[in-house]
Amino acid sequence: FFFKICNKLNYLIGKCDYLKPAHTQCANGILEPGEECECTKSSCEYCDDQCRLKDNAECEPSTFHCCTDDGRYAAGNVLCTTGSGSVGHCAKGGRCRGTPCDDQDILGDYCGTHEHNDCKFKCKLNGECNELYGWFYPISKNAFNEFTDSDEIPCRIWDDNDKVIDMGICKNAKCVGNPSSTQSPVNSRVPSPVPEPPKSTKQPTPSPVSEEIGPGIRVETWYDVEAETVEEFRKSNVYKNQPPDEVDYRKDFLAKKYTKDKGHFGAKLTATLHPPDNGVYSFFVACDDACELYISGKDIPTGIIAHLDNKVGKKKFEKEESQQSEQFELKSGEEYELTLFHIRYKKGGFHVAVGWLTPDCKTPKVIPK
Numbered sequence: 001f002f003f004k005i006c007n008k009l010n011y012l013i014g015k016c017d018y019l020k021p022a023h024t025q026c027a028n029g030i031l032e033p034g035e036e037c038e039c040t041k042s043s044c045e046y047c048d049d050q051c052r053l054k055d056n057a058e059c060e061p062s063t064f065h066c067c068t069d070d071g072r073y074a075a076g077n078v079l080c081t082t083g084s085g086s087v088g089h090c091a092k093g094g095r096c097r098g099t100p101c102d103d104q105d106i107l108g109d110y111c112g113t114h115e116h117n118d119c120k121f122k123c124k125l126n127g128e129c130n131e132l133y134g135w136f137y138p139i140s141k142n143a144f145n146e147f148t149d150s151d152e153i154p155c156r157i158w159d160d161n162d163k164v165i166d167m168g169i170c171k172n173a174k175c176v177g178n179p180s181s182t183q184s185p186v187n188s189r190v191p192s193p194v195p196e197p198p199k200s201t202k203q204p205t206p207s208p209v210s211e212e213i214g215p216g217i218r219v220e221t222w223y224d225v226e227a228e229t230v231e232e233f234r235k236s237n238v239y240k241n242q243p244p245d246e247v248d249y250r251k252d253f254l255a256k257k258y259t260k261d262k263g264h265f266g267a268k269l270t271a272t273l274h275p276p277d278n279g280v281y282s283f284f285v286a287c288d289d290a291c292e293l294y295i296s297g298k299d300i301p302t303g304i305i306a307h308l309d310n311k312v313g314k315k316k317f318e319k320e321e322s323q324q325s326e327q328f329e330l331k332s333g334e335e336y337e338l339t340l341f342h343i344r345y346k347k348g349g350f351h352v353a354v355g356w357l358t359p360d361c362k363t364p365k366v367i368p369k
Contacts, residue, residue, distance in 0.1 A: 076153030279359030
């Protein structure tokens, strides 16, 4: 991931060498830059000895969570296990994503999709799997139990005889197919291009960063938020019930301003992190007015790791003790989810940045620079 950014920008940042390409080795069990697949078994059907996909496959089922036996990305109704160990669902690019069930205090685990609608999910309520039927947030334009269009959930299209006749992607809680598709109905690839987001959300302009995280760091912003702490924002009706007013993408965890430079707001920044090397890492936040940083991944307890309740200067990572996380032992080849909540409730300018110390760098740098 970092090597690809370096390749595009054609320079290295400072003296740190984590952007330099590492020697890749096929069949070592780690998906490395330049590899389309990875396999350590003799039974790998769609991954060749150069770690390239064959037979027009999208993935290798023996080593990929959300891959069907015929080498296609699994539909959104397929359950999987996220890097943090929670139950998730298969989403764009065959990735295993966490679900909105986890964000609600009164709900239990995600437990699948509706029987004939892969675009609506179910959560456990009082220990039993419940379809919700959209009643949970009646004031919201989008019912609580609908996957958001931006997740690009693969889905199945059914006919009147309860047979799957095509594959598509979720849009407005319905499975929309690709009219121009000539492939086999059940095995047809998820259509492209991506459907437009809901009208209430500004059309995002993704910046191509890498195949691993697609358009980069996703920034969702809610305006006119009346909250003076991040916790108030996360528990607010606006955040829980309403789609974001804007969705944008960034190449790094640095934002000097958002599109609309006025009013109170709350923002959520998310990205998948691929550590360049095995070793000890720590993370930092700097913002105006307040922010919280969370991490999740294999062998790491999900939770808040750094926070600020009052503003500090731009990229001033070492003003407060709470800005710095504890040290984490991260592994190259593993995926880790970073989530940052950021609010502004005072007048004046604002900014936010997330940095890290890598095994080879001893001064905090903005991720991924």
